[in-house]
Amino acid sequence: xxxxxxxxxxxxxxxxxxxxxxxxxxxxxxxxxxxxxxxxxxxxxxxxxxxxxxxxxxxxxxxxxxxxxxxxxxxxxxxxxxxxxxxxxxxxxxxxxxxxxxxxxxxxxxxxxxxxxxxxxxxxxx
Amino acid sequence: xxxxxxxxxxxxxxxxxxxxxxxxxxxxxxxxxxxxxxxxxxxxxxxxxxxxxxxxxxxxxxxxxxxxxxxxxxxxxxxxxxxxxxxxxxxxxxxxxxxxxxxxxxxxxxxxxxxxxxxxxxxxxxxxxxxxxxxxxxxxxxxxxxxxxxxxxxxxxxxxxxxxxxxxxxxxxxxxxxxxxxxxxxxxxxxxxxxxxxxxxxxxxxxxxxxxxxxxxxxxxxxxxxxxxxxxxxxxxxxxxxxxxxxxxxxxxxxxxxxxxxxxxxxxxxxxxxxxxxxxxxxxxxxxxxxxxxxxxxxxxxxxxxxxxxxxxxxxxxxxxxxxxxxxxxxxxxxxxxxxxxxxxxxxxxxxxxxxxxxxxxxxxxxxxxxxxxxxxxxxxxxxxxxxxxxxxxxxxxxxxxxxxxxxxxxxxxxxxxxxxxxxxxxxxxxxxxxxxxxxx
Numbered sequence: 001x002x003x004x005x006x007x008x009x010x011x012x013x014x015x016x017x018x019x020x021x022x023x024x025x026x027x028x029x030x031x032x033x034x035x036x037x038x039x040x041x042x043x044x045x046x047x048x049x050x051x052x053x054x055x056x057x058x059x060x061x062x063x064x065x066x067x068x069x070x071x072x073x074x075x076x077x078x079x080x081x082x083x084x085x086x087x088x089x090x091x092x093x094x095x096x097x098x099x100x101x102x103x104x105x106x107x108x109x110x111x112x113x114x115x116x117x118x119x120x121x122x123x124x125x126x
Numbered sequence: 127x128x129x130x131x132x133x134x135x136x137x138x139x140x141x142x143x144x145x146x147x148x149x150x151x152x153x154x155x156x157x158x159x160x161x162x163x164x165x166x167x168x169x170x171x172x173x174x175x176x177x178x179x180x181x182x183x184x185x186x187x188x189x190x191x192x193x194x195x196x197x198x199x200x201x202x203x204x205x206x207x208x209x210x211x212x213x214x215x216x217x218x219x220x221x222x223x224x225x226x227x228x229x230x231x232x233x234x235x236x237x238x239x240x241x242x243x244x245x246x247x248x249x250x251x252x253x254x255x256x257x258x259x260x261x262x263x264x265x266x267x268x269x270x271x272x273x274x275x276x277x278x279x280x281x282x283x284x285x286x287x288x289x290x291x292x293x294x295x296x297x298x299x300x301x302x303x304x305x306x307x308x309x310x311x312x313x314x315x316x317x318x319x320x321x322x323x324x325x326x327x328x329x330x331x332x333x334x335x336x337x338x339x340x341x342x343x344x345x346x347x348x349x350x351x352x353x354x355x356x357x358x359x360x361x362x363x364x365x366x367x368x369x370x371x372x373x374x375x376x377x378x379x380x381x382x383x384x385x386x387x388x389x390x391x392x393x394x395x396x397x398x399x400x401x402x403x404x405x406x407x408x409x410x411x412x413x414x415x416x417x418x419x420x421x422x423x424x425x426x427x428x429x430x431x432x433x434x435x436x437x438x439x440x441x442x443x444x445x446x447x448x449x450x451x452x453x454x455x456x457x458x459x460x461x462x463x464x465x466x467x468x469x470x471x472x473x474x475x476x477x478x479x480x481x482x483x484x485x486x487x488x489x490x491x492x493x494x495x496x497x498x499x500x501x502x503x504x505x506x507x508x509x510x511x512x513x514x515x516x517x518x519x520x521x522x523x524x525x526x527x528x529x530x531x532x533x534x535x536x537x538x539x540x541x542x543x544x545x546x547x548x549x550x551x552x553x554x555x556x557x558x559x560x561x562x563x564x565x566x567x
Contacts, residue, residue: 088490109349114351121425
């Protein structure tokens with residue numbers, strides 16, 4: 001699940017990519033809805049150090065298959081939403097409006113690199 | 127017993143000229159020779175060198191890495207093994223260090239999240255690199271890395287950014303190794319010796335002291351979020367062990383440009399303060415067993431595997447205590463808590479060293495994850511603290527991204543040249559290994 005057009009464009013034809021034109025936090029909510037339906041989280045919903053809302057982009061890997069609700073996934077996405085919606089990150093939303101195309105493409109690139117590292121892990125292990 | 131002697135040559139001045147040598151505490155740098163060395167890399171078109179001294183009205187930004195020049199004088203291997211020297215194991219013999227100085231690489235790789243070093247003023251209090259003589263190198267990418275489309279908004283093709291990052295990373299390491307070599311025939315001003323017994327020796331020598339291991343978490347998530355161990359991208363490794371002195375010989379290098387305040391630049395790996403403090407207490411209040419390194423990947427199965435292994439190694443070693451440090455915020459907080467929880471559940475007392483994003487008022491939850499077992503924490507400070515950085519007379523690098531670096535905001539760079547931002551813009555301001563100069567009482 002991603003709101004990053006670069007991830008959609010590169011991986012859309014290779015993997016099951018659900019793209020939404022939405023904010024970082026809206027993507028977390030969309031992932032939570034999937035977790036509530038029994039999909040498991042396969043990557044961490046927060047970024048390595050780029051702060052929530054600092055980047056507009058996020059790509060999160062979830063299982064295609066569904067089962068009973070996975071407690072760990074549910075707990076992780078809830079914690080991530082709590083962290084990301086904290087008011088300390090609100091100011092970043094305003095700042096996003098000032099980003100030019102170059103900055104937006106850089107954020108897309110870093111998110112793409114982060115999810116690519118996860119895809120490499122997923123291809124070689126469980 | 128693994129023993130390394132560090133020989134410190136205190137550098138009092140750096141002079142850029144036409145000869146390279148260290149004489150009477152002055153580092154003379156042959157600019158043409160250094161340039162030729164850097165430009166061996168076909169991905170770089172040009173490099174400029176400048177010196178920034180403590181107390182000067184100078185701002186360096188955007189900072190990529192900070193490196194301390196070192197060289198092996200005796201013992202196997204070379205400095206930064208697997209990167210600029212062969213991959214042979216290091217950590218014993220003798221190593222010379224050019225103290226009180228650093229090589230600082232600056233340059234725009236992406237348009238955000240890179241650091242500021244102020245050599246004077248209030249910002250200088252927050253970065254340890256305002257206290258070092260800095261040889262700053264700004265690398266210009268080669269034409270073939272640049273966007274071909276004249277209307278493109280990006281100076282460098284997106285696909286080529288990892289190549290540029292690697293070129294700048296390697297250029298800094300090569301220059302630091304070159305400068306370190308200049309110290310090989312110089313008698314150090316002082317020496318310090320670090321000895322680590324093997325497990326059997328340690329138990330026999332200090333039967334009554336608690337055995338403590340250091341668990342160093344390495345940021346490993348992709349472009350600008352990577353760390354290398356003996357030249358290996360650490361995201362493709364299992365948790366493993368190092369002699370503490372291997373780190374002093376540059377076994378771990380940074381490929382990291384995460385928010386500047388909680389970066390662990392190569393300099394801080396070389397001078398890892400947890401390693402140094404544990405050595406100070408070794409044989410007195412504790413028995414320093416060694417270093418476990420573990421990664422911080424994005425993929426959850428990797429997180430589980432790596433934290434399982436870190437805890438398993440603690441169990442295998444039968445240690446009494448562990449100190450855990452991390453790099454980054456958010457996602458790595460989960461690794462931090464997973465490591466701490468699992469190590470505690472093995473019966474090992476654990477202390478975390480981290481920093482906080484507690485909001486500008488300090489009232490928000492500091493970490494993105496928590497657990498009751500993580501009950502001992504040392505903090506490097508609150509990265510959201512606001513600071514106003516006065517205008518500096520000289521800027522090395524470029525200021526055009528200050529509005530968008532982490533902790534900056536629209537209007538951060540004021541017309542009068544001052545910057546209003548959170549301290550997370552400042553390189554290593556809240557370093558998560560505790561490499562800071564400020565404390566609170």
